[in-house]
Amino acid sequence: MSRGETSTRSLVAALGGLLGPEAVVPVDALPSWEVGGAKPLAAALPGTVEEVREVLALAAAEGVGVVPLGGRTDPGSEAPSGPFVVLGTERLDGVQDYEPADLTVTAGAGITLATLAATLAERGQWLPVDPPFAGGRTLGGLVATGAAGPLGTAYGAPRDHVLGLTVVTGDGRVLRLGGRVMKNVAGFDLVKLMVGSRGTLGVVVSASVRLFPRPEEDRLLACSAAHPHELLELARAVATGPVVPASAVLLIHGSSGGGATLAVRIQGASSAVSADQARLLPRGSAMRRLPPEEVAGLREQVRDHGAVHPLVVRASALPGDLPELLDAVGEALPHGDAAADVMAGRVRCGVPDPEAVEIDALRRLRVRVGALGGSLSVERAPATVLEGFPAYAPERRSHALGVALRDRFDPGGVLSPGRFVR
């Protein structure tokens, strides 16, 4: 369904009327607010909870969808199913309440993780997450995607860190869920439902999260090989060893010759880190401690490897099935750059030349991953790929519950129509 230019102009004017013209993204800047290759009618930047409600109400009245976006680092691959406006959260920013002694912070959804991290670092604390492009992500985006990154096994995922949320549901209800205390079982855990719901149940306005003291030492060990197979034994030893490292990621450089690097991050008190290293690595292992000048670069690769490409898929299985999972991914996407989270059994693989990828190869990959009990999702893709291949394979035996929940929290179908659980 296309909308006339006149009605789009009047929508933009109405948004400007609600929020002020400075809170509406100029038309010529809209290409950078695309979602799954689809251009929004407008992008609005509400600055208060009330303004979020007004944008949702206006969109509902106009019959257009609303896609909430934070730092636009991980907007998802699916195009909305109809005309839509983007609700950008960048003006819902700022630290609202930071009590270092409580190890908690409450901040607006639009604050970037880099800004938040700088505030926390002043007090020797941090939020231990490292999904791709973490610094540019917003707190709200972290909540909406639920993406933990490789630190998740050791520290927990956003679902474990988020203590409380203020969200606005699709039909404009403002829900203040959870709180800002470490343990809270008062009522059903709607916070968990919201975390990772990708803007389909509510717009995250602010979040309270639990923090951790920064480790005294943060060490990165690495080992490279001409082929990932040479590192699988070592990876398995790390994953099943007596110490849980902060993260362990196998990087596969499929687009540049097929070499591989295993990167293991160990954190803790200085006295413990060396002992952990010795306990974690088999005798005679070729792992070496990275010189300081290489640490930042490899740490960035651990986080972002493969995620920059125009086609990015994510495959999961049990950690013990990682060799089979990597075989399957390597066969389907031979020139992909993959980052395998050794502890979690998850692989992200990006392909620089999506034109070369056959849809059938992706279908076969999904079947093979499914046979391992895992799932395959598409983080990013050109629209042509997604025409024949849905970004998410529905969870077979609980899908109806998800759809019904969505209907309760967004009865009008305003939020992210046609995306995620549907």
Add this chain to the structure above:
Amino acid sequence: MTQPLSDALQRRLRGIVGETHVVTDPDRLLVYESDGLTAYRWLPRAVVLPADTDECAAVMRVLHGEGIPMVPRGAGTGLSGGALAPEGAVVVGTARMARILSLDPVNRVARLQPGVVNARLSEAARPHGLYYAPDPSSQTACTVGGNVAENSGGPHCLKYGVTSRYITGLTVVLPHGEVVELGGASRDPEAAYDLVGLFVGSEGCFGLATEVEVRLLPLPEGVRTLLAIFHTLEDAARAVTAVVGAGLLPAALEIMDNAAIRAVEASVFAAGYPVDAGAALVVEFDGTEAGLDADAQRAEALCLEQGAREVRRATSASERDALWKGRKKAFGAFGRLAPDLIVQDATVPRTKLTSVLHEIMDIGRRYDLTVANVFHAGDGNLHPKLLYDRRNADQLARVEAASMEIMAACVNAGGTITGEHGVGVDKRKYMSLIYGEVELEAMRQAKAVFDPSGLMNPGKVVPDREASP
């Protein structure tokens, strides 16, 4: 008085689970009339004990078809009345679903039936160098299924988090008998709604989990346990803030106040705490051996700085066990002091501990009640224990009034009405202290998705629409 099940219905249920696993004899039903919250006694209409998912689904299908409310029950150790059977309800117990189905040391996951006792899971994992982290104080009795329902905590949550962090997948029977699979360790958690997270802590109101997949952790290489003795409770609370503020992350930080110390020392669980101390603080570190002594020394120094009159170190496993025994069995130790006891449960921001504890003691004095505190100080999770005699109506009324004031004090300090015991029956009346009608309605909506007919553990957690307290 509640109606017994018809003979025909009893026959149908016995046909599913076997003759002896449908309990209708009033004497045998007495076992199920209350849980760990002994102030309430509600006799169920019957108790059905299925052996597996299929039997459970068949039982629930029959009960649903008859419009009979159902209440899931594990070991009945819950402290908020979640397993109490309201008028006309049948209890579906998990006692026969007590097998560990698989334990996979490579992937560090186990799959088990809900009736497995918490401590047994860790015992089974130990030969593989693994354990199950959540350790509620009742862990030798409570079931993992009950822990899932309550999202149970325990003393080691400060470092390791609560039950929800360790549940990776669930097989759930919905009230109408449909079986659904939620999550799974092999699934991509970012590719669907976190229905496992939503289900954990739903207190039996969404369905009955008949299989639980859990994540196991490698056993820590070493442990150091300190016991710091303080003149006052305030000093102990300040020491907690100092330890956390110094960037240390203990596995546990537990405080017992003078009343609790006295109760423990006068009981069979005596652990050698000085009875004249204002408070005892247990500080525990675990992890790689090499780092532990340094952590323990720093914590000891911080405790002394905050006025600890003595810091003891448990040097052997048996000393550590004795020290923990006093803490974990504190609940039982109060049995000597009064016929009845209500354990309150609330969480406050850690920095508000001292002021809230003052308020709690003051409330106790005003209502002329004995209040003792044993709590997870690191999490700010308070457990004021109010002693009473249920036969004394006036005293019971004072306990009720004091409990409400304690909850209000915790909420006013930015806290919540329950940190780990759940809402159940007991705390429904406090829900409106922290949530408005809009949040409560959203919770009702979530429940209705799983339980449209409202037959699953009715009358629990969320107050009814009209009757807000």
